[in-house]
Amino acid sequence: MIKRMSLASRLALLFAGCTAVVSLLAGVLFNHASEAHFIELDQQLLDSKLATLRSTLQGADTPALFARKEPQLREELNRQPDLALRISDADHRWFDAAPGVTLPQTPGLHSLQNAGTDYRVYNAPLVPGKDNSPQLTLMLDITHHQHFLQRMQHLIWLTVGLSALATALLGAWAARSGLRPLRRMSEVAGSVSAHSLTQRLPQQQMPLELAELAQAFNAMLGRLDDAFQRLSAFSADIAHELRTPLSNLLTHTQVILTQPRPLEDYREALHSNLEELQWMAQLVNDMLYLAKADHGLLVPKRETLVLADEVDALLEFFAPLAEDVQVSLLREGSAATAGDRSMLRRAISNLLDNALRFTPPGGEVNVRIIEGAQGVRLSVENTGEGIPQALLPRLFDRFYRADPARHEGSSEHAGLGLAITQSIVRAHGGRIFCESGAGWARFVIDLPQGY
């Protein structure tokens, strides 16, 4: 129940509790101080009364002498209605204005309650310093003090209650307005949908404590927006990529079937369809591969690899193609690393394929392997026109083709190669980037040593 309570009510309750404790403490202290003050006042009063009584009863230290002074004493007492007196020695009481009341015997000041009336009782010898002096017991009626104290206690409780209530209400209000940025945050979060991923929290206006959260929140929105943009572009691209071969298949098949033809025509049509279908199957497989990478399902094995050997094997594989387009393939350096052989081969093969595609005849493709302290760097550099700076960040996007002339459906290439390479490199904990200048372009893979 408490756990589900809103932050505002929780804060309000805490405020109220604190106020109650503080005001209660103040009340108790004040009550205590007042009581001490009253005792002091009573003490003074009783001291002065004692002095008066002693002077009245001067010399009356035997019962006989006392009897003579008794009228004078009564007269004195009559003048003070709130004061009662008992005079006794060790054996019996000489005088008693409050018979039947059990009074404390020890000397000094005591408090006592009897029949609804409060008394301050003061014991003192009639003759100070004399051993067997009769004992004077003064009883001062302090009911009005006690009434006052009681009233004050009521007042304290009332104050405690009211101030707690007031702070609870004020606290609720304060908490609500203090938590307004949070509510704003939740409003923004609530309004986020596929169409409004661009909305952001105003970080500058956020209180210090929430600025970090707001920043994290905005960053999350940014990533979502980015991923969503890519995803929707990806789906659109898939549809687009598949549409061309599908429409080819449909049209071609329908046309072939409209009239009887020689057997050879059917065979030709099926072959042509087969090519389209294979292209589509390859596309689907590549997309599944990327989807697996996106879901973190691309788990590379850890084989010890000598990169020079792997690159040499790949260069041998690419040799016929390179000779065909009159490009020389070169490799420099070596390094050992751990990784998945066939995945890394695939990654590098895509880079080589890409490089060969854009290297003019007579040019060269150079693979450099450098072992650094942080890890291994493998770069594939080709001569040629270079890639415009503006295109560099988009090269690894799915279906992106730097060369618009190579259009969808153009047999072998769907524009997923670099995206796949990037996924493989990332699955190995590395990164890939591309740099280019006048007359060269270079793709660089950095693999961490730890992998």
Add this chain to the structure above:
Amino acid sequence: MKLLIVEDQPKTGHYLRQGLAEAGFNTELVADGTSGQHMALSGDYDLLILDVMLPGRDGWQILQAVRSAGLEMPVLFLTARDAVEDRVHGLELGADDYLVKPFAFSELLARVRSLLRRGGSTPQETSLQLADLRLDLIRRRVERDGQRIDLTAKEFSLLELLLRRQGEVLPKSLIASQVWDMNFDSDTNIIEVAIRRLRLKVDDSFPNKLIHTVRGMGYVLEERFS
């Protein structure tokens, strides 16, 4: 060679059976796991082709039953799922190969032939021959019609593969894997280029062409009389 296909999708099953039958295999097809297992255990098959997802008993259960009955015939799995764990699981249970849909039929055929060959002992040949093309494995020399042909090491391996499996359509992926040890999906046209270069040396100056392209499927080495 007797093959059993357990595949619940009628279209896939039908085409698999037709394709394999036309490739010269005696093929039986069942569509559910329970009868699939029954037949696998009772019939005398040289190879099983199992779909993973099946009504009744799934492909893995059939494989387990087959292996625990002491049957050692090769088992090839077909699946639409491409999770690494699946692959590992299948191979751990004793599957011999694994193909993920969509696959090319030529790929399946090539793998089926590889698996069936694996069991039998291949005699150590010293030379391979087709028509007037002769490949000397010891001296690593190639001759056609008595003329010496110079090939690079990889061209030699490629021709050796084609000769060893003459008459079979070899898909590009199989060629890349066998000759260059490149075991990944590759959409480059390297194999095309390599075949073209090999053809230039082996076929071009001879009227009787031996290396043929089967469009959309791969390459085959055979003598064709037209």
